[in-house]
Amino acid sequence: MTLFHFGNCFALAYFPYFITYKCSGLSEYNAFWRCVQAGATYLCVQLCKMLFLATFFPTWEGGAGVYDFVGEFMKATVDLADLLGLHLVMSRNAGKGEYKIMVAAMGWATAELIMSRCIPLWVGARGIEFDWKYVQMSFDSNISLVHYIAMAAGVWMFTRYDLPKSFRLPVTVLLGLCVYKAFLMELFVHVFLLGSWTVLLVKAVLTGSISLCSLFLFVTLVHSN
Template sequence: MFTQLVKMLILATFFPASEVPIGGLDVTGEFLKCTVDLADLVGIHFVMSRIAGKGQLKFMIAGMGWATAELVMTRFLPLWVGARGVEFDWKYVQMSFDSNVSLIHHISMAMLVWLYCRSDLQKSLVPIVMALLALGCYRPLIVEILIHAVGFGSWTLLISKAVFTACVAMVSLQMYLGIPSQLQNSFY
């Protein structure tokens, strides 16, 4: 949660809102904002290096903590206040589904950071891990480009986020399962 607060302070200080026309897209600003997400990966690595335990537990704990911090900082208050209202609105159901997609995304990103830091990972898999980490960091930019270029609606956008996250998670899981089982249970 501390890294989320620091990230928000950095974004507010160094990347203020730009003068973009309504309905426009500031690609440079969004790219720089997504670049700050690399600090999250460093924070995840720092957290996992401090957790004593098995490898599976490390990335699960780090991913769950990261997803919980994001949920509390970005979605908890709107869900709590808005969903308790008298009128029902589908945006709260979409926000709940998006939180579940984000949970899978954060766990798979934590798994990729854990895989990247392993010394026994095959050297041919390192570029794939790095590419998936980069895609995960720049996912909000890719989503914004899809919204403006293709004109995705809210449900279509949610489905595309879910498909993207599922693809990254499946590739991450396959690389994780490729590590021999006796090494998966070893300490970091």
């Protein structure tokens, strides 16, 4: 039964990545090593972010139950480095915009999946007692994949020299939502005391909304050119 639960969690977490890689056409371009390079860039960016946070943002020493709004907001602002990292990955890859976006997003999301969820799933989901949090973790990994695709698309649009002025504000707002999404989720949880499944649902709805808006802007921009 333990292997059954582990297999389900593993499939929920990793299989959508495999399907995305195959169906997006990346396999036809032999983009595997490009995605690996994007993942390596992710690791470098996260290391720099950790060093920056450890240096300039010490541990919060406020009272229990007190939310450090300013501190958490400033920490979330450091995630702007992800935008720079995605732009660096896409600038080093030649090809159409769709190819650049998918390479950067797949490499970025897969690296995050391996670094933040692989060990907990491998150790926890194989435990004797089943826990729904590992299923939630698997669903959350799929949400992260959609999130990074939308973020990469936003970065690609924002850095285009021929981006119309009417697109500049919507794309900037979308990038801001991508960067501060985790901060907004933590704030909602603290204010409304949301449960784990509710948090997952809200995150899925918010990510889906951002992704649909990003897709609309991307399609409109490509067809207008």
